[in-house]
């Protein structure tokens with residue numbers, strides 16, 4: 370699950386800035402690249418591409434990969450506390466899917482000339498960003514359902530257009546990711562439907578979780594288009610197909626009827642249908658809170674990173690054993706060939 374692409378530079382940056390053109394690219398190669406983009410073609414790893422395009426993709430795909438694997442943590446906390454065997458099996462499958470998404474995406478980013486070690490190092494040292502939604506706690510079981518319904522739901526809105534991204538390996542990875550995200554969204558919604566047929570205490574838990582997550586999900590689409598100068602370049606390159614504000618609007622319009630069926634209130638007094646626009650109007654998002662969380666000061670940033678680093682360190686023996694085994698196999702093959 371992931372959104373907020375393009376708008377979040379890695380490192381200590383506070384606000385997005387217009388990316389300077391880093392160098393002059395050879396005009397002939399540039400013309401060929403532009404023609405491919407104009408024809409809605411795909412750029413493949415062996416193709417020439419401008420450096421800024423490569424860098425943008427490395428940043429976006431690695432941030433996306435980090436978001437998938439950090440996204441395993443808030444829900445992973447609930448595997449041992451799932452209310453039934455069925456819910457536990459579903460949750461394990463979902464969390465495992467997110468790990469798989471991370472792996473496809475690290476592989477896609479590696480085709481652009483970066484290494485997995487480099488990307489993981491950037492994540493573990495706090496230099497790389499990931500989706501800020503995972504820096505909030507999961508306080509009760511309803512949060513798990515709401516994450517599926519709203520967080521994975523927002524991620525799908527953002528990721529479906531990425532299936533048409535101009536960079537081939539990223540676009541192809543997204544096709545399978547989106548199918549799995551769709552299951553994630555539905556399992557969350559279904560879990561909430563069941564809770565909403567339960568006791569008043571269960572209904573209150575669902576409403577409380579919706580209240581805490583709604584605005585953070587709207588912020589997941591990233592700052593308004595007017596404050597996102599990099600988006601224009603992303604659109605030009607065929608990486609971003611639909612603007613952040615348009616995606617956010619689609620998400621609001623799709624979610625309002627689902628909330629009605631579920632029987633919960635979305636916590637926004639300004640949320641209402643606008644006949645003239647043919648869309649729902651909605652209230653102001655707290656961007657100060659969003660930036661505070663992106664820049665490391667959300668309620669769970671430190672804990673998430675520490676858990677992630679510990680998991681990586683605890684898994685060192687597995688990586689070492691796998692490498693030793695591969696080395697032994699290689700030696701055996703060489704000996705047999707000799």
Ligand SMILES: [Fe+2]
Nearest residue numbers: 370437467470
């Ligand atoms: Fe995912």
Ligand SMILES: [Fe+2]
Nearest residue numbers: 370521550553
């Ligand atoms: Fe997901």
